[in-house]
Amino acid sequence: MPTPTYAALLPETGYHWGVEPSSGPTAVTFSFMAADPQVYADFRPLTEGERAAARQALAEWSKVADIAFTEVEGDGQIRFAVGNLDGNAIGMTRWWSVSDDAGGAEIVSAEVWVDRSSPLAFEPGGSGLRVLLHEIGHAIGLQHPLENDPENSATEQTTLMAYAGHPDMPGVSAETPMVDDIAAVQSIYGPNLATEAGDSLYRWPDNPTFIQTLYDAGGIDTLDLSNLVRGAVADLRPGSLSSVGSYGAGPARDNLGIAHGTVIENAVGSAHPDAIVGNDAANRLQGGGGADLLAGGGGADQFVFASPADGGDAILDFTAGEDELVFIPEPFGFAGALLAGDSFVALTAPYDGANGTGGAWQAGRPALVYDAAANLYYDADGAAGGFTLLASLPEGTPLGADDLRLDTLAADYGVA
Ligand SMILES: [Ca+2]
Ligand SMILES: [Ca+2]
Numbered sequence: 001m002p003t004p005t006y007a008a009l010l011p012e013t014g015y016h017w018g019v020e021p022s023s024g025p026t027a028v029t030f031s032f033m034a035a036d037p038q039v040y041a042d043f044r045p046l047t048e049g050e051r052a053a054a055r056q057a058l059a060e061w062s063k064v065a066d067i068a069f070t071e072v073e074g075d076g077q078i079r080f081a082v083g084n085l086d087g088n089a090i091g092m093t094r095w096w097s098v099s100d101d102a103g104g105a106e107i108v109s110a111e112v113w114v115d116r117s118s119p120l121a122f123e124p125g126g127s128g129l130r131v132l133l134h135e136i137g138h139a140i141g142l143q144h145p146l147e148n149d150p151e152n153s154a155t156e157q158t159t160l161m162a163y164a165g166h167p168d169m170p171g172v173s174a175e176t177p178m179v180d181d182i183a184a185v186q187s188i189y190g191p192n193l194a195t196e197a198g199d200s201l202y203r204w205p206d207n208p209t210f211i212q213t214l215y216d217a218g219g220i221d222t223l224d225l226s227n228l229v230r231g232a233v234a235d236l237r238p239g240s241l242s243s244v245g246s247y248g249a250g251p252a253r254d255n256l257g258i259a260h261g262t263v264i265e266n267a268v269g270s271a272h273p274d275a276i277v278g279n280d281a282a283n284r285l286q287g288g289g290g291a292d293l294l295a296g297g298g299g300a301d302q303f304v305f306a307s308p309a310d311g312g313d314a315i316l317d318f319t320a321g322e323d324e325l326v327f328i329p330e331p332f333g334f335a336g337a338l339l340a341g342d343s344f345v346a347l348t349a350p351y352d353g354a355n356g357t358g359g360a361w362q363a364g365r366p367a368l369v370y371d372a373a374a375n376l377y378y379d380a381d382g383a384a385g386g387f388t389l390l391a392s393l394p395e396g397t398p399l400g401a402d403d404l405r406l407d408t409l410a411a412d413y414g415v416a
């Protein structure tokens with residue numbers, strides 16, 4: 001096994017808060033310092049806005065790992081403060097530990113400092129939240145990826161413990177722990193198995209700019225990109241990066257991670273050209289409008305067409321007898337099953353839009369026509385003209401009526 005990339009975030013001396021595997025989450029208290037501990041100059045307590053950001057940053061770590069933070073009056077085990085830090089530092093963490101039985105070190109106390117003179121923004125996506133996420137990462141046992149390896153080139157794309165920001169989206173800060181952060185902190189405390197354990201629907205505003213990673217513990221989940229004003233690249237494979245939303249006037253790039261171990265089953269594309277890649281699970285992929293590229297990967301996948309206008313797609317992998325093409329009946333004018341020879345016809349020649357090419361279906365009725373070039377057409381009336389390409393399949397794919405299905409789909413699936 002090659003060393004996983006997240007291993008660079010784990011100090012050789014395994015630092016951790018006391019983990020008690022049998023008794024629920026690792027419990028850590030925190031507080032906001034009220035009195036000057038005489039560590040850095042110009043101490044002040046955190047403002048309300050900074051406190052809100054600190055609570056959010058702690059919550060983001062708790063979401064992904066089995067570690068729970070409780071705010072206390074007086075001194076907590078992690079204490080937050082603001083002061084003038086040395087040099088260019090914008091954040092600083094100090095911690096104290098004792099040797100544990102396994103040759104590691106149990107953290108017993110920590111201070112997280114934020115620089116007083118740096119202009120930091122503490123709203124989601126702001127630099128201040130990112131500093132807090134990073135410093136709390138240290139306070140719970142993580143190190144910089146280049147700590148043991150100066151050549152390590154990791155960036156904020158995969159870990160907010162990196163010094164280097166996102167290479168394609170400078171100025172935007174990660175709002176959550178990223179793929180390697182999540183794997184590293186889960187290797188210490190275990191995953192939080194309650195987070196998004198039910199069926200989850202992931203959506204953003206119609207033109208978002210963000211850097212995030214999705215961690216989801218279970219259920220049948222849907223990535224719904226149908227409202228986006230530009231096409232997206234959605235890669236559902238665990239550990240992958242997707243491109244969702246915008247950066248300036250152009251598209252965002254590699255800004256949405258999916259955590260290792262997180263399985264998102266379904267995806268709905270935008271009205272624009274998207275690329276959607278499934279994972280090893282049974283995926284339900286709907287490209288929506290635009291010429292989409294769809295790949296299901298392993299598992300019994302469904303490619304969904306909500307209307308004839310959803311077409312023009314390329315399906316890059318299709319296993320007949322296992323994968324399915326799914327049609328929402330009403331917009332296509334279908335009722336009942338897609339019967340071979342009636343509403344579905346497979347031709348041995350390219351289709352020219354008329355029965356004359358060999359179809360045996362009844363004129364005047366809607367039909368799906370699959371031709372010798374592995375193109376699937378929708379023909380509303382079986383007459384020449386007025387037919388539209390729904391999808392091209394990999395060359396040589398045999399397609400039968402059994403591979404097609406009508407389905408109104410569950411209400412919780414976000415079809416447009
Ligand atoms: Ca879920
Ligand atoms: Ca689309």
Ligand SMILES: [Ca+2]
Pocket residue numbers: 278279280281282283296297298299300301
């Ligand atoms: Ca799949």
Ligand SMILES: [Zn+2]
Pocket residue numbers: 134135138144
């Ligand atoms: Zn650091």
